[in-house]
Amino acid sequence: MISKDTLLSNDLFGDLNPRDWPISISDLPPGSALVGGSVRDALLNKLSQKPDLDFVIPTNAINFSENLSKKINCTFIKLDEKRDIARLVINGWTLDFARQVGENLQDDLLRRDFRINAIALRLTGKPEIFDPTGGINDLKSKKIVAISEKNLLDDPLRILRGFRFMCELDFELEKKTKTFLKNNVDKLSNIAPERMKMEILKIVNLKWNSSVWKTYLELQLLNEWNDNNFPYTELERKDISTKNPLFGSFLSKLIFLFSDEGLSRLTFSKNQIKRCKNLRFWVHKINKLDDLSEDERFQLHIDLEEDLPSFILFLKERDSSPWLKRWKDPHDPLFHPSAPFDGHLLQKAFGIPPGPFLGELIRYLSKEKAYGRISTNKEAMEVARKWTLENSPFL
DSSP states (O other), X not given: OOOHHHHHHHHHHHHHOGGGSSSOGGXXXXXXEEETHHHHHHHTTOOOSSOOXXXXXXXXXXXXXHHHHHHHTOEEEEEETTXXXXXXXXXXXXXXXXXXXXXXXXHHHTTSSBGGGXXXXXXXXXXXXXXXXXXXXXXXXXXXXXXXXXXXXXXXXXXXXXXXXHHHHTOEEOHHHHHHHHHTGGGGGGSOHHHHHHHHHHHHTSOOOHHHHHHHHHHOTXXXXXXXXXXXXXXXXXXXXXXSTTTTHHHHHHHHHOOHXXXXXXXXXXXXXXXXXXXXXXXXXXXXXXXXXXXXXXXXXXXXXXXXXXXXTTSOHHHHHHHHHHHTOTTOTTTSOOOSSOHHHHHHHHOOOSSXXXXXXXXXXXXXXXXXXXXXXXXXXXXXHHHHHHHOTTO
C-alpha cells in the first residue's frame, strides 16, 4: 500500500512538472533538493507557469551553476560568493542554486525563516517530500510560523517578509511569531535601504484585508520611516471594500506607510517621492474639495492625472464613482488636461520667446479647454491672441 507521504510527494512532483524545466533532474548532483517558494506554492495549488526554482546542492553551487550555464547556454549570475549562491536565467525561468548550509538538508532547512518555506522535495531517486519543521501543517491551517527568533535576526529583512507572506497568502501570523516580529522591529534599521525597498514594493502591491491592516497597526513595522501624520481609516475601508482593491492602492499605501523623508532614506526615486508628495498634499485638502477654486481644481488634475485612482480611494462614496468614471475617459478635458496647441505653434503665431510667459499662456489655454470654454482650434487661437495682447510684456 502506498503511503500518504509517497502519494503527496508524487502529486507535488507532478504539479511541479520537471519535464518543462529548462534543466533535467539528471543534470543535478546527488543530494540535490528543490526548496522554498515553488514547493510551497505547488502545495497550495498556486504555482505559476514558470515558477522561480530554488535548489540546494551539497557543495560548490557557484562552480556547478557556471558549468551548467555553459551546457544549456543561459545567463549566469554570481549572487553571493561568500554563501556560494548563483542564479541562471533562461527563457523566462529563474533558477537559483545554493550550497547546503550545515551537514545535511535538515540543518539547512532548520536555518530558514518560516516553516512554510522549510519544505523540500528531494530529487535524488524517487521524489520525496522532506518537512522537518511541520510546514505542511501550517499551510493547511494558514499560519505563518517562524522557525526561531534567532533565524529572523540572522537576516532582519525576514521580519518584513513575514508580514509580506501574510498579505500574499492571506495567512495569519502565529502568536509567538507576531511577538518575534514586534519585539525586533528596530532591527529593520540595520538592513540596506535598497533591500528594504524591494520588499516594500512587493508589500504595497498586494491586497490588504482587514486582518492585514489590524496586524500592521499592531506591529508598526515601518514607524522609523514615518512621521505618523497620516490617517489610515478611509484608505483601510476603501482598500478592503472596492471591487478592485489593488486599483490605485500602491501610492496610497506608500503615503500611509512613509513620510517623504522616509521614502528618500529608502532610496525611492525623486519621481516617486514627488508623486507621493503631490498625493499627500491634495489628500490633506480633501475635506475642502467643494471649496476649491477653479484654478486649484485644475491644478489638482495636473498634479494627479497619473495618480488620480490613488486619490479617489480617499474620496467620499458620492464622489468616488463619478470621479473614476471621468478619469477612465481619456477625452475628459478636466481629468486629462492638455493644451490645444504646443509651444512651437504659439511662438510662431505670436512671436513669443521660450520662457515663463509662454508657459503661462499654455496653462491658461489648457484651463480654458478643461472647463469647456474652448472647443475648437479657431476659438483657442482667438483666446490666445486676446490673452497675449492683455498680458504680454513684449508689446
